[in-house]
Each structure stands twice: as C-alpha cells, then as structure tokens.
Amino acid sequence: MRFSVRILSFLLLLLPLWGQAAALDRIVAVVNNEVITQLELNGRVATVTAQLRRQGTPLPSQQQLQRQVLERMITERLQLQTAREQGVRIEDGELDRAVQRIADSNKLSLADLRKAVQSEGVAWNSFREDIRSEITTARLREREVDSRVTVSDSEVDSFLAADAAAGPGREYLVSHILLRAPEGARPEQWARLQQRAGEIVRLIQQGDDFAKLAASFSEAPDGMQGGAFDWRPLERLPALFADVVVRMKPGQVSDPLRSATGLHFVKLVNVREAATRTEQIQQTRARHILLRSADGMNEAEARRRLNELRERVVNGGDFAELARNFSSDLTAAKGGDLGWLSPGDTVPDFERGMDALQPNEVSPPVQSPFGWHLIQVLERRTVDVTEDRRRARARNALRERKADEVYEDWLRQLRDRSYVELRLDQPS
Numbered sequence: 190m191r192f193s194v195r196i197l198s199f200l201l202l203l204l205p206l207w208g209q210a211a212a213l214d215r216i217v218a219v220v221n222n223e224v225i226t227q228l229e230l231n232g233r234v235a236t237v238t239a240q241l242r243r244q245g246t247p248l249p250s251q252q253q254l255q256r257q258v259l260e261r262m263i264t265e266r267l268q269l270q271t272a273r274e275q276g277v278r279i280e281d282g283e284l285d286r287a288v289q290r291i292a293d294s295n296k297l298s299l300a301d302l303r304k305a306v307q308s309e310g311v312a313w314n315s316f317r318e319d320i321r322s323e324i325t326t327a328r329l330r331e332r333e334v335d336s337r338v339t340v341s342d343s344e345v346d347s348f349l350a351a352d353a354a355a356g357p358g359r360e361y362l363v364s365h366i367l368l369r370a371p372e373g374a375r376p377e378q379w380a381r382l383q384q385r386a387g388e389i390v391r392l393i394q395q396g397d398d399f400a401k402l403a404a405s406f407s408e409a410p411d412g413m414q415g416g417a418f419d420w421r422p423l424e425r426l427p428a429l430f431a432d433v434v435v436r437m438k439p440g441q442v443s444d445p446l447r448s449a450t451g452l453h454f455v456k457l458v459n460v461r462e463a464a465t466r467t468e469q470i471q472q473t474r475a476r477h478i479l480l481r482s483a484d485g486m487n488e489a490e491a492r493r494r495l496n497e498l499r500e501r502v503v504n505g506g507d508f509a510e511l512a513r514n515f516s517s518d519l520t521a522a523k524g525g526d527l528g529w530l531s532p533g534d535t536v537p538d539f540e541r542g543m544d545a546l547q548p549n550e551v552s553p554p555v556q557s558p559f560g561w562h563l564i565q566v567l568e569r570r571t572v573d574v575t576e577d578r579r580r581a582r583a584r585n586a587l588r589e590r591k592a593d594e595v596y597e598d599w600l601r602q603l604r605d606r607s608y609v610e611l612r613l614d615q616p617s
Contacts, residue, residue: 237413250405257406265326267604358422359423360462361421362418363418365418366409369408369450385406401415416456438457467573469573471571472531472570473544474570476526477562499551549567
C-alpha cells in the first residue's frame with residue numbers, strides 16, 4: 190500500500206478556523222447526499238494559504254484559491270463516499286499503528302506528537318480522523334487502480350532498450366498544470382478548455398509564476414503544491430511529458446498538450462546527470478533444523494533438543510543427516526539446505542541469527558514465528574544485482590506511470606457520474 194504520513198503536511202491540512210461565527214456558515218457545495226460548508230472551506234483555504242506561503246509560492250486571488258480548494262475537497266469527499274460504499278474500513282488498531290509511524294518518523298514520542306498537533310490548534314481526534322481518511326483513499330486507489338495495472342516482461346525489455354539507446358541517464362525536475370476534460374468531452378467542451386488554456390498561455394507570456402498558475406488553475410492533485418514533481422528519470426515521467434521535456438531547455442514551458450484526461454502544461458525546471466550505480470549484495474548459503482511447538486513440544490523442550498543436536502554437530506555429527514531425521518521443515522529431505530539467501534528472503538529473527546554466524550559455524554537455538562531453528566552457514570558470496578535492480582526499477586517506473594494515468598482517468602469518471610452542485614457564487 191502506497192501512502193504518505195509526513196506530519197507537516199497533515200498539520201497544514203488540518204488547521205481549522207476557530208474564530209468563525211456559526212451564523213455565517215452556509216452550504217457551498219452538495220456532493221451526492223453530503224454537503225461542504227463555508228466554514229469547512231474557509232478552514233481549508235487558510236491552511237492551504239499557509240502552506241503556499243511556506244513554500245514561497247505567490248498566492249492566487251482569493252476567488253481562484255477558493256475554487257481550487259473546493260474542487261479538491263469535492264474530490265476527497267467523493268473518494269471517501271466510494272470507499273464507504275465498497276466497505277473499505279480502517280480499524281482503530283491500524284490507525285493507531287499509522288499514528289505511531291508518524292511519531293517514529295519524526296523522532297517523537299506519541300505524547301510529544303499529540304502536543305505538537307495541539308499546539309497548532311488541531312484537535313487530536315480530528316488529526317487521527319484525517320489520517321484515517323488518507324489511508325482510506327490510498328486503500329481505495331489500491332483496489333480500484335493499482336491492483337489492475339500490469340507490466341509485461343516485453344514492456345520492460347522495450348523500455349530498457351530505449352533507455353540504453355538514449356545514452357547516459359538524466360533526471361528531470363518538472364512542474365505541470367492539468368485542465369481536466371469531462372469523460373467523453375464534446376467539441377464545445379474542448380473549445381472551452383482551449384479558451385482556459387489560452388488564458389494560461391497569456392499569463393505565462395506576461396511572466397506570471399508557474400507555481401502560482403498551478404495553484405490557480407491546475408486540477409491535478411498536486412496543484413496546491415505548485416504542480417511540482419520530484420527529481421525523476423525520464424522513465425518515471427508520464428509518457429506525454431517525457432516526449433517533450435527531452436527537447437526543452439530549463440525554464441521553458443510547453444504548449445498545451447492534449448491527452449484523454451485533458452490539457453497539460455509542462456515546465457522543465459532543471460536537468461541533471463543521473464549517477465550510475467553498481468549494486469552488489471551479500472548472499473548466504475545456509476541450512477537449518479526446525480522444531481515447531483505445534484509438533485507436541487513446548488519451547489523449553491524445543492530449545493533443549495536443539496542444544497543437544499548442536500552439541501552433536503560441534504562434535505563431528507552430520508548436520509544434513511540430523512536435519513533429515515529431526516527437522517519439521519520441508520527442506521528436511523535436502524538436509525535442511527535453504528540454498529542461496531539474499532537480504533530480506535527470510536523473517537528478521539532468522540536473518541539476524543544467520544548474519545551473526547561465520548561460515549561453518551552453528552547457531553544456538555533461534556526463535557522465529559515458525560518455531561525454533563538451528564542454523565548453519567555454509568558459505569557467503571557477493572553478487573552483482575545491478576541488472577536485476579535495473580529491471581525492477583524499470584518495472585516499477587512503468588507501473589507507476591500507468592497507475593498515475595489510470596488514476597487520473599478514474600477520478601474524472603468518478604466526478605462525472607456523481608451529483609455535484611456548486612453554490613460558492615450564490616449570495617449568502
């Protein structure tokens with residue numbers, strides 16, 4: 190499951206406006222059978238304004254900012270409604286673990302995290318519920334989009350061949366603006382989209398800040414962050430972007446690019462040479478004897494029997510023969526041989542016990558979730574896995590590219606088939 194739990198972004202997205210009078214509240218949008226109120230919108234606008242100022246992004250007009258923020262709130266609400274309909278539920282235990290990870294990643298105790306949240310004027314329960322919503326939408330995306338994206342070996346081969354033909358690797362820093370088209374957009378709808386794109390072109394030519402324009406106009410999820418991507422190799426950029434940035438110079442902005450999703454502007458911020466990497470790992474060839482508590486013995490008995498077997502091996506006994514006679518594992522027929530193991534191939538308890546051994550050394554009894562083990566390391570070797578890792582990165586990049594494109598299309602379809610009534614411009 191893919192999701193972000195950085196505390197700063199959550200704090201920025203949760204600051205409420207406590208000073209508003211309830212009498213000033215009104216409905217600014219109806220989203221299926223739910224509403225978004227002016228006070229909710231004001232609170233989110235205030236936090237986004239603080240976020241943009243911290244980023245140093247020039248602020249769009251208040252009217253533009255309100256409309257952009259409201260659109261994002263509508264998208265969030267639609268996803269949470271869909272998740273509820275499909276039974277996507279985040280239990281309190283999973284939420285507790287996510288909150289603990291936030292504290293750990295910021296080197297805070299849970300109590301200190303709570304104080305930090307409350308010092309920003311955010312109620313602790315509100316903070317937790319926003320994390321629950323974040324996990325819920327990530328789980329929904331995983332179910333609706335990510336799990337359906339596949340990448341074939343032939344696609345990986347073609348990708349790597351094109352990458353090799355392009356020469357030394359480069360990384361690109363880009364920003365973008367998306368003007369989303371409705372599903373099955375008619376010619377007159379595309380014409381209106383072109384008119385909006387023309388306004389953006391005019392503002393770019395006047396020298397307006399691209400990040401400000403993204404915050405003002407972009408309908409992509411990252412619009413409020415100025416539309417900025419992180420540094421990415423060409424293969425991790427959307428295919429539409431990759432085709433144009435290779436012909437651009439830093440600082441240039443593309444003409445409007447049309448896709449099934451809508452119209453896009455891409456700005457190439459900078460380019461750098463990617464470091465070439467040779468990756469090596471240490472592999473261990475090991476064998477073991479496993480005794481399970483389910484085999485009718487308690488932990489004390491399992492440890493006692495393994496210590497006896499270890500003593501026999503130390504005194505010249507044949508480890509493989511003892512494994513065939515006593516091990517409860519399927520490897521018993523092979524003398525307990527596990528073959529060559531890479532880091533992460535076994536559970537952490539077993540790996541720690543194995544890594545502490547020298548070749549031919551036999552461990553004391555080691556407990557894992559599977560039972561009690563006697564481990565012997567036979568030999569170690571260093572393996573170059575550069576090509577394997579290159580293929581894995583290529584597969585992940587292709588999967589990520591496809592998933593992002595499918596997700597954008599899925600969000601558009603979700604919006605188009607839902608009932609959304611905007612009341613922002615109606616008089617109070």
